[in-house]
Amino acid sequence: MSNLEKFDIEDLRNQIDKIDSSLVSLFENRMEIVAKVAEYKKKNNVEILNREREQAVIKKNVDIVKNKDLCLEVEEFFKSIMEISRGFQNKSLNSKKVLTSSKNVTVGFYGVTGSFSEQALNEYFGQGVNKKAISEFEDIFLELSYGKINYGVIPIENSSTGAISEVYDLLNKYNFYITGEKYLKISQNLMGVRGSTLDDIKEVYSHSQGLKQSMEFLKGYKHWKLVPYQSTAKSAELVRNKQDKTLAAIGSTKAAEIYDLEILQKDVNSNTTNMTRFVIIGKEMESTIECNKTSLVLSTTHKAGSLCHVLKHFADNNINLLKIESRPIKDKPWEYFFYIDFEGNINENKIIPTIELIKKNSHYFKILGNYRRDIVDIE
Numbered sequence: 001m002s003n004l005e006k007f008d009i010e011d012l013r014n015q016i017d018k019i020d021s022s023l024v025s026l027f028e029n030r031m032e033i034v035a036k037v038a039e040y041k042k043k044n045n046v047e048i049l050n051r052e053r054e055q056a057v058i059k060k061n062v063d064i065v066k067n068k069d070l071c072l073e074v075e076e077f078f079k080s081i082m083e084i085s086r087g088f089q090n091k092s093l094n095s096k097k098v099l100t101s102s103k104n105v106t107v108g109f110y111g112v113t114g115s116f117s118e119q120a121l122n123e124y125f126g127q128g129v130n131k132k133a134i135s136e137f138e139d140i141f142l143e144l145s146y147g148k149i150n151y152g153v154i155p156i157e158n159s160s161t162g163a164i165s166e167v168y169d170l171l172n173k174y175n176f177y178i179t180g181e182k183y184l185k186i187s188q189n190l191m192g193v194r195g196s197t198l199d200d201i202k203e204v205y206s207h208s209q210g211l212k213q214s215m216e217f218l219k220g221y222k223h224w225k226l227v228p229y230q231s232t233a234k235s236a237e238l239v240r241n242k243q244d245k246t247l248a249a250i251g252s253t254k255a256a257e258i259y260d261l262e263i264l265q266k267d268v269n270s271n272t273t274n275m276t277r278f279v280i281i282g283k284e285m286e287s288t289i290e291c292n293k294t295s296l297v298l299s300t301t302h303k304a305g306s307l308c309h310v311l312k313h314f315a316d317n318n319i320n321l322l323k324i325e326s327r328p329i330k331d332k333p334w335e336y337f338f339y340i341d342f343e344g345n346i347n348e349n350k351i352i353p354t355i356e357l358i359k360k361n362s363h364y365f366k367i368l369g370n371y372r373r374d375i376v377d378i379e
Contacts, residue, residue, distance in 0.1 A: 087289035111231035178369030206250035
C-alpha cells in the first residue's frame with residue numbers, strides 16, 4: 001500500500017470516528033427522551049408498543065433521505081432503533097417499579113414449609129424475601145389479587161407426568177402474568193415416623209403428582225392404599241402429626257428433615273431425570289430486554305385447519321415453538337384453549353408482527369407473560 005493510500009484510509013477512518021462520536025451523543029439524548037416517554041406511558045396506562053407511531057417515524061425518515069439508494073438501509077436502521085427503544089422503555093420502568101428492598105417483597109408458594117415450591121422460591125428469589133405458604137393453587141391467585149403477596153410460585157408441569165391442568169386454567173382465568181420460571185430436579189422419597197419399616201406401611205400420602213411420579217415403585221406394594229393429599233410437604237406434616245407407623249408420605253428429603261421423618265426408600269420416582277417446572281406469577285408484565293420466552297393462550301374458530309393456520313405464522317417467521325398444551329373450553333364440547341410457549345422477546349421486530357397476525361386469526365387471544373427462560377440442568 002502506498003503512503004497516499006494509507007493516508008486516505010486513515011483519514012476516512014478518522015471521519016467515521018468523529019461521526020460515530022456524534023451518533024453516540026445523539027443516541028444518549030434520544031434514550032433520555034425515550035425514558036421520559038416511558039414514564040408518561042406508565043402514568044397514563046399507555047402500552048409501550050405503538051405500531052402506527054413507529055411506522056410513521058420510519059416512513060418520515062426514509063422520505064427525507066437524499067440518496068434514495070439508501071432507503072432500505074435507513075428503514076432497517078430505524079427499525080433497530082425502535083426495537084432498542086422499546087427494550088429500554090421496559091428496562092427503565094422495571095428498574096424503578098418493584099420494590100426497593102427484597103424485605104418488602106412477600107412471595108407466596110404452594111404447599112407448606114419443605115415443599116418443592118418453597119425450594120423453587122428460594123432458588124429464584126434467594127433468602128431475602130418474605131415467604132408465605134399457601135395450601136391451594138387458586139388461593140395463590142386470590143392472595144395476589146388481594147395484595148397480600150407480591151408474587152406467587154406454583155408448579156405448572158412435570159417431565160414425567162405432564163401438565164398440571166388446574167394451573168393452566170387459573171392462568172387463563174386471572175389477569176396476571178408469568179414473570180419468571182424455575183426448573184427443579186425432583187427426587188421423591190418414601191418417609192415414615194422414626195422406627196417404622198416398609199413392612200409396617202398400609203397407607204401412603206402425597207400430592208397426586210408425587211404418587212404418579214412414583215407409580216413404578218408403588219406397583220410393587222399393591223396392598224398399600226394410596227391417598228392423594230394437598231401437597232408432598234403437607235403429607236409429610238400429616239404423617240409426623242399422626243405418629244402412626246402404618247402411614248408414610250412421599251416427598252423431598254427437606255420435608256423429611258423438617259418434619260423429623262425417616263427416609264425408608266430414596267429416589268422412588270420412576271424417571272431419574274424427573275423435573276418440575278415452576279412459574280412465578282405477578283400482577284404486571286415485567287418484560288425486559290433479557291426476556292427471551294413468551295407464553296400465550298388462544299382459541300381458534302371451530303373449523304378444519306384453523307390451528308394450523310395460526311401456527312404457520314411461527315414457522316414463517318422462523319420462531320421456535322417450545323410447547324403447546326390444550327385445555328377444553330367449558331360448556332363448548334370438543335373446543336379447546338391452546339397454551340403456547342415460544343422463544344423470543346415481545347419487543348423483537350420479528351415477534352411483533354407475528355403476534356399481531358396470530359391475534360388477528362384467533363377467536364380468543366391473551367399474552368400470559370414474557371420472561372427469561374430458565375436453563376434446564378438435568379445432571
